[in-house]
Amino acid sequence: MQAPDLPPDEALRLATLRSLNILDTPTEERFDRLTRLAKRLFGVPIVLISLVDAHRQWFKSCVGVNATETPREVSFCGHAILADEIFLIPDATQDPRFADNPLVTGEPHIRFYAGCPLSVGVGGRLGTLCLIDTEPRQMSADDLALLRDLARMAEQELAAVQMATLDELTGLSNRRGFMALAQHALQWCERHRQPATLLYMDLDEFKPINDRFGHAEGDLALRAFAQCLGEAFRGSDVIARQGGDEFLVLLTESSPEQASAALERLRSLLQAYKLSSARGYALDFSVGAVPYDRERHATLEAWLAAADQAMYEAKRARKLAGPR
Numbered sequence: 001m002q003a004p005d006l007p008p009d010e011a012l013r014l015a016t017l018r019s020l021n022i023l024d025t026p027t028e029e030r031f032d033r034l035t036r037l038a039k040r041l042f043g044v045p046i047v048l049i050s051l052v053d054a055h056r057q058w059f060k061s062c063v064g065v066n067a068t069e070t071p072r073e074v075s076f077c078g079h080a081i082l083a084d085e086i087f088l089i090p091d092a093t094q095d096p097r098f099a100d101n102p103l104v105t106g107e108p109h110i111r112f113y114a115g116c117p118l119s120v121g122v123g124g125r126l127g128t129l130c131l132i133d134t135e136p137r138q139m140s141a142d143d144l145a146l147l148r149d150l151a152r153m154a155e156q157e158l159a160a161v162q163m164a165t166l167d168e169l170t171g172l173s174n175r176r177g178f179m180a181l182a183q184h185a186l187q188w189c190e191r192h193r194q195p196a197t198l199l200y201m202d203l204d205e206f207k208p209i210n211d212r213f214g215h216a217e218g219d220l221a222l223r224a225f226a227q228c229l230g231e232a233f234r235g236s237d238v239i240a241r242q243g244g245d246e247f248l249v250l251l252t253e254s255s256p257e258q259a260s261a262a263l264e265r266l267r268s269l270l271q272a273y274k275l276s277s278a279r280g281y282a283l284d285f286s287v288g289a290v291p292y293d294r295e296r297h298a299t300l301e302a303w304l305a306a307a308d309q310a311m312y313e314a315k316r317a318r319k320l321a322g323p324r
């Protein structure tokens with residue numbers, strides 16, 4: 001048996017998959033409708049929407065099997081996500097990569113497999129819509145086109161899941177997306193005994209920008225701030241717009257000193273933006289920076305509350321100090 005290789009973009013692929021916060025969620029009619037439809041149209045006993053996680057494939061939707069996941073190393077879908085085209089195995093018993101695969105020699109006795117990769121944006125191939133039969137079979141050009149069409153519909157549903165985690169104005173994660181990504185990032189830091197710092201930021205004097213220059217200018221300012229965040233922090237940091245003029249950054253593998261250095265970078269970028277854009281206002285912010293402490297922060301929510309409180313105190317101190 002040949003276990004599937006890892007795709008070159010595995011890290012981005014897994015980050016995208018996890019940011020959807022879809023793994024281990026309950027069944028949903030919008031996905032089940034597609035697998036049922038494919039089962040009827042192709043007359044196969046098994047159809048799956050399979051998402052390929054680090055060590056397993058997990059089924060967002062499945063008809064014809066009771067399992068909800070299998071190890072990645074025995075999965076056909078692990079192979080199917082390595083290329084853009086449909087991965088077709090007319091008879092697994094005749095294919096040296098699969099003839100002794102336990103899913104072929106045992107339940108569910110796979111003979112035929114056709115998996116169309118599913119992508120969302122540029123995040124890589126997250127999984128497949130796949131057809132499985134216990135008899136060998138072939139696919140016509142029309143069959144292949146139909147499977148592709150159904151896969152595009154599954155991708156649209158996945159994209160809708162992704163949209164629910166994004167902030168439309170800035171393109172950053174929204175709070176929901178942040179909670180999902182931050183949970184994974186924090187677990188990673190815990191496992192690898194790495195420090196992490198949470199930044200809770202609120203723009204200063206943002207309302208006057210709206211009031212003086214209009215809401216559209218306020219939107220532009222929020223987008224400019226988001227852009228500076230993206231440049232100041234690492235690609236692996238979790239950056240989100242919490243709502244209104246509040247932003248969150250979770251810095252992983254970062255000491256408090258490294259977090260301070262990143263904040264200094266951000267202030268320099270904002271200063272440069274002010275000078276180059278000449279829009280008649282500055283973008284400044286108050287921040288609460290709280291290093292992760294497993295004793296004090298039992299949950300992500302508790303950590304966020306501590307950073308919110310620290311931000312509030314920083315803002316109050318700034319207001320007491322008067323205009324700068």
Ligand SMILES: Nc1nc2c(ncn2[C@@H]2O[C@H](COP(=O)(O)OP(=O)(O)OP(=O)(O)O)[C@@H](O)[C@H]2O)c(=O)[nH]1
Pocket residue numbers: 169202203204205206207208210214215216217218219222243244245
């Ligand atoms: N343009 C724009 N404005 C927004 C958006 N969301 C929230 N706001 C405005 O952001 C402002 C946030 O209020 P505050 O945080 O109290 O304003 P502030 O002037 O920064 O106050 P301080 O934080 O005390 O300095 C409100 O006026 C909201 O109407 C948005 O998506 N676009």
